[in-house]
Amino acid sequence: MKKLIKIASAIVLLIAIIFFSFAPQYLDKSMNKVVLRETFPKNSFYNSISFIADLHCDALLWDRNFLNQHDYGHVDLPRMLQANLAFQVFTIVSKTPRGINIEKNDDHTDQVALLNFAQLKAPANWFSIKTRALNQCNDLHDFAQNSNGKFRVITNKKELQQYIDDRQKNHNLAAGMLGIEGAHCLETELNNLDEFSKAGVRYIGLTHFFDNEWAGSAHGMKKEGLTEKGKQLIKKMTDLHITIDLAHASQKTISDVLRLHNGPVLVSHTRVKGVCDNNRNLTDEQLIAIGKHNGLVGIGLWETAVCGTDAAATAKSIRYVADKIGVDKVGLGSDFDGAIGTHFDVTGLPLIVTALQKEGFTKSEIEQIMGGNIRDFFLRNLPD
Template sequence: MKKLLFALGVITAIYFVATLLVPTYIEEKRNPVKSLPPYEVSPEAQEIYDRLDFISDLHCDALLWGRDLTERSTVGSVDFPRMREANIALEMFTIVSKSPAGQNMQSNSEDAFDNITPLTIAKGETPNQWFSLINRTLGQAENLHDFIEEEDGKVIFVDDLASFKELLEARKADKTVTGAMLGIEGAHALEGSLENLEKVYEAGIRMIGPTHFFDNELGGSAHGENGAGLTDFGKSVIRRMNELNIFIDLAHCSPAIVDDVLTMTTKPVMVSHIGVRAVLDSQRNLTDEQIQRIAANGGIIGVAFFDMAVGDPEIDGIIATMKHIRDLVGVEYIALGSDYDGAVAVPFDITGLPIIVEGLLKEGFTETEIKAIMGENVKRFFLENLN
């Protein structure tokens, strides 16, 4: 018995050490920042950035990795201290519950080994999350709520119009107050249950992408195998999302789902992190026709920061993508959609956002247009569409 207890103690100790070291090691490999802070831009660009009242980003996967977001980290791109340094008013924290082994932009099987299972175990999450997508999702949502509670009013959770207005009012008196929202990357997290949609709504989730990197019960992914549109279950989810006022995120959807959603939705859509085919001809990026339909729907498009969405060098691609959308449908539909901490290499962390301002200035964007892109469009969108 003593030997058994000793062995269990050793195993427990090893597991505890692994939970401290392994997630950080994995994230260092999966979330590289190509250029580390501090960042320098021209005085003109910095002055404009410093005048920005509302800066927002529509896509960040920082919750996936198990970091304490209340502490400044040298790993990844986003945490509350770096958000404050960058004067971020609102960040959309997106929940990843499953990722296929060999993940790629072209074709992924929903039956592939799930990379998130071993990460969930290594992070020391409760056993009920190890093999349950909905429990992982609710667990990450709870983690964000816990981080916000630790901030003692310095981070405001936004899930309706009243809390959004509370954030705007709080920032008038104190610019170190920042805001956080919750989204889901891939509705496979619902495990085929409308009841689970109610659960994630109660957890404060207000944006859901029907698909991520593989096909699921709702329909086809832009990177899946069948290219299908919405299934009957998918249509029922979209209808209920409209009723609950959960925003639909089209970022990883098959073209058929994009068409189906834009045909049936009664609410404006979001595309949280994407590029355009006119800049980079990728199957994950938007066609001009899709951009025009999203604009006609009153939606908003978050431009991603990584090479597989905007090309290399990324900064040139980001600006070119924004310029194309502006010239096609207008600047009012453009937002930042970094995909920070989303297992992609990014050119700079969240404190490097003045680099976007400098790039826009060089391409002739006005200060009013820059303000719109950096966050005023998001502010307007939520003032008009949250309830």
């Protein structure tokens, strides 16, 4: 009997070692696939673009050292530098439901808790959405601290302007900023917003894939609008200079925010019904209202976003937004590393420039779309 127990224990230990050693990386590789793995040529115009930026990347969700180059996934620091990507917003994913879809989800399951368990995160991460979200924020600051000056986290206008000035002298620099997908990580407590503000979070999507205590999601069960607590939240976000992100918000939530909030908004990663009609995409009326709020629309790279898989599909949606509300109100919102398959990783951004040229955009307009608009938006709206 003792021998059988020892054998069984050894088998269990071996299974655990295999699981914890390989499962997190397997999930990352299988969920963040890339079709094209090659070196993409960068012409002189691409290299001359001084500020290339992207509004949405979920790389912090995965157990991956951002400072090292990987042959899977979409974004890390070496590939950012290779791609001349100056500025990336890193977004916090704190909870997703099992069987996730764009039509209807409840909040009863928590796949990120299971992922944190597989990644051998501290037990507090398994049970507290707030804790795991703040730890992702801390991870980005740690990467900056250990990057030998090659990467910095931007939290205010002064830091952003200093970074812009420094990068004009040295292109071997990159920067990031923090955003959040889903205010559920506040864990029903409005005052928790202060902690995330201190951690450097500068935009928050009110909802992600399910309705929460603040607002309705485009993919929730009821899809209602702002709650009374949600109205308090957007007021406090405004006071703290934290921008409202309308990505994943329900139709009613979008309408409520645009009616009650006079300040700027953004949609960090989205698409438009005029090009790709589904439950997740913006109507023309919403685009026009966002434009009137001096907002910013980030166009994604994945198939559900743009009804295509290549750079041409993304450029087509960018053209649509530019024609509707102006070329100064659209940028990139890739959703890199967001458990999506893409045609290319961050090093494939030159393909988007080529596609934008084919859409008839001028060089100055392409510079705006590829990052100038994002730079100018945050220079206007970050805290001093």
